[in-house]
Amino acid sequence: MIRFLILFGFAYLFLHLHLTGDISKYINMRYGYLSFLMIFIIGFMAVYQLVKWNKEGSKQHHTSEKALFGHDHSHENNTWWKKTITYVLVIFPILTGLFLPVATLDSNIVRAKGFHFAEIDNDKDQYANHQILKPDTSQYYESSTYKKMLRQDMEKYSQLNQLDLNDDNYLRALEAIYNYPGNFNNKHISIMGFVYHGDALQKNQLFLFRFGIIHCIADAGVFGLMVQFPHDVTYKDDTWIRAQGTLSETYYSPFKQTIPVLKLDTWHQVEKPKSPYAYRKY
Structure with missing residues (x-):
């Protein structure tokens, strides 16, 4: 019984x-x-x-x-x-x-584990590297298949006059942006995510993130863009913002490399969505 x-x-x-x-x-x-x-x-x-x-x-x-x-x-x-x-x-x-209520991942997880580019992380364990700024699904595909898929995504999203990062394309579009940043320079992009104040940022800069899930919560990572406001801002971590601007590039010293940055034209605070995660679409 x-x-x-x-x-x-x-x-x-x-x-x-x-x-x-x-x-x-x-x-x-x-x-x-x-x-x-x-x-x-x-x-x-x-x-x-x-x-x-x-x-x-x-x-x-x-x-x-x-x-x-x-x-x-x-x-x-x-x-x-x-x-x-x-x-x-x-x-x-x-x-x-x-x-018990279902808890969702937030900036506390990012702060505890940190976020980074996989290329500069010394730990090569693909199952240990979850908190990464740049989506990287290369480990799930053969090399030739991954490169072909990535190039197709780049061509698809770079041809758009306005790229809206939404639930349907968030991870795939971001992966294309980080792998082909030159093809997205000066592109008008909109994004929604929660605020995270990373290291070595100016007072008018912050990161907008969403946790992305490839298969399940165990492989979740935090993905998004650095955004730059026309003036200083005081948003707190975990504040959700919808923003739009023009994509450029900037040198980010903690990563020791150039990363995409979205220079904002418009933005406003929004409520945390009922489904805060982004999922990999196939």
């Missing part, structure tokens, strides 16, 4: 995440069908456990319950607490998932 309740709990948890839309805070919804499939599989396993429990009869069930709570002296005396710990560890994520 306990196994049925645990399996039912997990199935209900994932169904709850889908119904509320919170599942998108954990995975790229391109793979949403996999979590739906998992709901049916876990649900089937739960029904199987319930049927099995009913068939075993009350006598065998009573025996198993005695063993769980240490009354069956045919087993080791410490069996009950081992099983109890196991069940607690399994049930804990169900309870936290259902009753």
